[in-house]
Amino acid sequence: MAALVANRTPASRASFRGGSRLVLLVAALLAFALAIASCGDQTVERVAARVGPATFDAELALSGKQHVKGLGGRDALAPEAAMLFVFPQDGDESFVMRGMRFPLDFIWIDANKRVVAVTENVPPPEAGTEDEPSPVFRAGQLIAYVLEVNAGRVQELGISAGDAVTFEPEVDRTRAD
Secondary structure (H helix, E strand, O other): OHHHHHOOOHHHHHHHHHHHHHHHHHHHHHHHHHHHHHOHHHOOOEEEEEEOOEEEEEEEEOOHHHHHHOOOOOOOOOOOEEEEEEEEEEEOOEEOOOOOOOOEEEEEEOOOOEEEEEEEEEOOOOOOOOOOOOOOEEOOOOEEEEEEEEOOHHHHHOOOOOOEEEEEOOOOHHHOO
């Protein structure tokens, strides 16, 4: 084998180096494709959530992982933005503000797409209290969705129990887990 390598011409060595570059390029592209594929949960789905007189650009939270993370770790939410938590079955769902950095209003919505309750001006945890138990918030009745919006928006927009809710496009609850 050593004799074969020694007898290569400069042109054949260049050809071999080009081949190894091709192998490296293919390997890099494959690694990039795998990295993109592993980020499957990175796609953000949105709906227009109309609640009474208001419309919000709502990010969907369908999976258990998305429910746990919620808006935690973010510094702010645009004025017309929201997060819509979707549950596969009606339940007495509870929320905590773990990891939150700004206050929120909760809009609790039943399966008939009616606001059943609102919880206003829920503050984020105080600094240094991460290890303490977080207050738990719930509507006290069965809900199918929760819409989180910036604190003060419920009062500002006049949102109240009984308001009708629509989603565009329609939200398929069977996709939630």
